[in-house]
Amino acid sequence: MSQITIPSSRPLLSDLWQRLVAFVAAPASPRPLAALRIGLAAVLFLQAASVLGSVDELYGSRGIVQRPIADAAVEPGVPRASWVVEALAPLGLTESASLRALFSVYLASLAGLLVGWHTRVMAAVAFLAHLMLKADSQLTVYGAYEFAHIALFYCLWFPVGGAWSLDRRAGRASGEPSADARLGLRLLQLHLCVVYFASGIEKATGMQWWNGEAVWRAVMRPDFGYFDFTWLAAVPWVAMLACWGTLVIEIGYALFVWPRRTRRAMALATVGLHVGIGVFLGLWAFAALMIALSVAAWLVPE
C-alpha cells in the first residue's frame, strides 16, 4: 500500500495537510449514509406510488407533454423511458405496458434500496430507471426530482449499505467505519452547503425576499396553497419575518452547520424550514427529501 506523504521540514503545511486528510478520510460510521439511503428510498417510493395511476399521462408519448416537445427538453444521449418502449415493442408490448413495466422495476429497486438488499445493484437500477423516467417527463418534474437524481447518483458511489441493511445482516457489507464513508459524508455535507448558500444568495438578490412579498406570493398561489392566507396582507411584518428567516437559514447554513455548538440548531432550523414548505405549500415530497438529506448529513450520530 503506497502512502502519500510530504516532507516534514514544512511543519505548518504538514499540519494543514494532515487536517485535510482527516477531514476527508478519517474513518466514519456508515450510519449517516445508511440514513440517506433509507430516507431517500422511502420518500421516492411513496412519491412514485402516488403517481402510479397517471403513468401514461406523465410519461406517455401522448400524455400531458407530447413526445417531440419532451425530447427537445433533454440533452441527446440521455437514456429515456421511450427507449424501453421501443426495445419492448417487438415483443408485442404496448407503450402503456412498457412504461408500467419500467415503473414497476423502479418501485422494486427502491424497495430493495430501502431494505439494503444488494444495495449497489438496487441503487444502480433505481438511478437508471429514475433517469429514464425523468428524461421523458422533464417538463413535469420539479425540485424534488432533481434532488432525488443527485441523491441516487451518490448512492451509486457511497457505501450506503453498510448499516441498517440486509446486506449488513448477510455479511455482504462491512459495518466498520471507513474512509469511503467519511468521503461520501463530506461530499454530501459540502453539496448541501453549496445548495443552501446558492439558494439563499439568489433569493437575497430579489426585493421580494426583503419586503415579504415572496412568502405572500407563494402562499397565495392557487397551485400551492392548502390554506387561506389572505389575512397575511393585514400583517405584512409576518411575511417579512418569514422571508428574512428563510434568508438567514439558507445563507447561514454553510457557516453555522460546521461548528459543533451551532450544528444541531442550524440543522433543526433547516428541517423546520422544510416542514413549513411541506405543510403550507403542499410540497411534501420536496420537503421530506430535503429533511432526509439534512438529517443524514448532520444529525445521525456516528
Place this chain on the structure above:
Amino acid sequence: MTRFFGLKATLALAHLALVVCGAARFLPAPRESRAARLVLMYGEYSGSNNGYGFFAPSVASPWDVRFSIYADGEGWVEGASPEGNNEVRLRFHTVLGSLSKDELREPVAASLAAKKFTSYPRAELINTHVRVLDLPTMEEYRAGQRPEWVTVNVYSFAHDPSVATAGE
C-alpha cells in the same frame, strides 16, 4: 491515505467543483467545445449542473390554460386541471409553469390541446387560452385589489382527420 483513495478524493473534488459551477450557472468550457458537451452530459447524469434558485430572485406568478372546445355545433369552456392527487397536480402545474417561457408557450399549448382532442375525438376546433395570474402586493390587496387571471395568448388548433389520435 492510499493512492487509490487519493484518486477517489480527487474525483469527488472535481465533482464538487462542477456542483459549484452548476450552482453559479457557469459553464467551465467554451459552449461549443467538446469539453463543454462532456461537462453538460456529466451534469445530466450526476445532477451537478443543477441551479438552486428556487423561488429566486422572486416568486413567479402561476400560469394556466382554459380551452374553448367546439364539437358537433356546440362550444364550451373547460379548464386543464387533471384528475389526481397532490403529486400529480404538482407535476401538471410544473408543465403550466413552462408557459412562462416564450419559446415553449405555443408548443406546450399545442401539447395540452392535443391531449384535449383525445378526450373529445369529435372536437373540430380547440382554442387554448394561456393565462397568468396577476397577484397584487399585500398593500394592493389591503386596498381592495384581488388576484386576477390575465389572458396572454390564444392559440387555435383544428383537428386534422388525416392524423391518427391516441388509441387508433
